[in-house]
Amino acid sequence: MDPLLKASNDWDLATFVAQYGLLFEASPWVAERAWHSRPFRTREELLECMSAIVMEADESLQLELLRAHPELGAKVRMTAESTEEQRGAGLDRLERDEAYIFGRMNAAYRERFGFPFIIAVKGLTADMIADSMQKRMMNTAAEEKTRALREVCRIASFRLEHMGADPAAS
Template sequence: MSAETNSLTIDKINGMDKEQFVTALGGIFEHSPWVAEGAYQHGPFHSVEELHSVMLETARSAPHSQIEALLRSHPDLATRLQVTPLSAAEQQGAGLDRLTPEEFKLLTELNAAYTEKFSFPFILAVRGKNKDDIIKAIGERVNRPLEEEWEQALHEIGKITGFRLHDLLPETEGTES
């Protein structure tokens, strides 16, 4: 990352034109820069939390088909397919790059069953979790009804994007008056 990226602040985000804003924040929601595009018009933002809230509302208020595309844009956990750098780092942090062959096979089978049932991949904010937590979660969630799992997936996307925004804009609480 460049020094400029590491020193992003909410004030710098607020000073950006739409193209710069989407370039800076377009990757927060997996392969969905349209979320940043839609959020831009609601600035200026007073905090990272407000920015995140607006981005979440932009995603949740999109047409059903666009939300479904957002859900489908997430990679399978522990997949050997190409993932974004943010997803790869998140999965490595949870130990998904160090699965035994048996764990990889189980997770692959659970992912396939989940995707077949729900038509989108299993989505989980993996920060702070280990591979056993993840395998347990998908094993439980694959048995839920679609409506419940749709909401859970959006909730998890909220956690993931919150982590990503706070990593990008690491302002400390109480610095703004």
């Protein structure tokens, strides 16, 4: 069995939340709820549980989760996880004109949908992200909220992949 899961199945609530609370941006409530479904046999099972919690949460909690994400390419304070993810996509190195365009697109997206554009940036370039944002602007509000929540779950899956067994090390 995965050493992380073997250990986490025995953790108290506080330790479990300390380890997994960062999977979903500034939303430890997801880990708190998942703790009650232990034991988990695989990381996939844990992620499925947490994703179901997110998808079945009431709309106010879902919107709170979506709004906790930083805008892509923005020079704002964000979690270490988001900083690293954006750095990996080159969003920390945008030229001034690119940063301006991202800023305008982010503002238009937020105005239309009420939350920031969210996409799992792993493996994507700034151009690919901008193209996705333009395409997704055509979605209905309901379609886009569902898409954004799915992207949040993908981000959590990437974060979970990189976790070790020691909650103090993550």
